[in-house]
Amino acid sequence: MIRKLTVQDHKTVMDFLSEEPSINLFIIGDIEAFGYETDFQELWGEFHEDGKLNAVLLRYFESFIPYAKGEFDVQGFADLICNYSATPIMSGKASIVEQFEHVKGIELGPKKATFFAECRELTPINHTEYNIKIATIDDVDRILNLRMQIDEFSLSKEGRKMIVQDIENGTGRTYFIEDNNEIIACASTAAENSVSAMIVGVCTHKNFRNNGLATAIMQKLIGDVLAEGRILCLFYDNPAAGRIYKRLGFQDIGKWTMYRKKQDHHKK
Structure with missing residues (x-):
């Protein structure tokens, strides 16, 4: 029934x-x-x-x-x-x-089918001296400026509103590293609830890649969220990215399939 x-x-x-x-x-x-x-x-x-x-x-x-x-x-x-x-x-x-x-x-x-992975325990990779900050509303435009430079990202018209809403409602947060007042790497959570949270928007400016910035941010973010008693999960379709996530403690738990309308940008 x-x-x-x-x-x-x-x-x-x-x-x-x-x-x-x-x-x-x-x-x-x-x-x-x-x-x-x-x-x-x-x-x-x-x-x-x-x-x-x-x-x-x-x-x-x-x-x-x-x-x-x-x-x-x-x-x-x-x-x-x-x-x-x-x-x-x-x-x-x-x-x-x-x-x-x-x-x-x-x-x-x-x-679109992607791998779906979750992390219940962090595997620290290395100690970092990077100054990793948590974004406030004042940082949103700088976050968007970085994301717009990432070829793999497709930004929706509601992008700014969604980041602001996540920060205000406590359903998402963004950790970042900056250089000369420019955000050069960041990672975010979305859809945070009482038991889980999803990692999204992991990116590094092309001029600062291969320095471990995104890994350092992910390590900090994962540690903080797990300490709150929540499980972390993420989608990925890039095997290279998958290897990095698995080094940090993520394990594949299945595949996630999406069927979208053309030119649809809904969060799910």
Whole structure:
């Protein structure tokens, strides 16, 4: 049986999701931030006959994230999604969301699959003398200036607003190193919640690469977040970057697949 979830289901839902806190980072974060009943966010649960929760579906505007631990009612979730959009933005654990590729009625957009890794314990690489700072609102434009110079990055129009919002709401932070008042390397968290956080935006100015700047920042950031009792996770599709992350203590836990609308820049 699939039904709408409410605040009365909160403990059951969080217990279910928290068994894989990294995979469920977005769902957990959105529940903590916005609850179960807003005009832009809803959640449904599929329950066994004995009342045990089997699967969860999140709608955040036109973006959907399904999660299950085994077989689930793919068609039932698809029917719900189609009530909102025949061409939804969808993302999630690859083994779950890729089942929707074969469901009639849903037209999925461009697909991107990435590795998904998490860190539960830091492996320090070396001691650093770099002065690593935590960004405030006053540093946002300098962060964006660096990101705009990174070829691999695709910045959305809402980029500045999202960084500011993360800092103000405590759902993200940016650590950086500067040189002559210019930020030359940085790394950020996003979607921080009570149990997990995601690392995003790791970059170094092209003139300062191969000096260990990003690694030093990551080491500091990882240590601070883990000390708060949270697990860290990240996406990567570059094997070279993956090797650096693994040296710091990250381990692959699966793949994350996204289906986006063309020219879509939604955070999920």
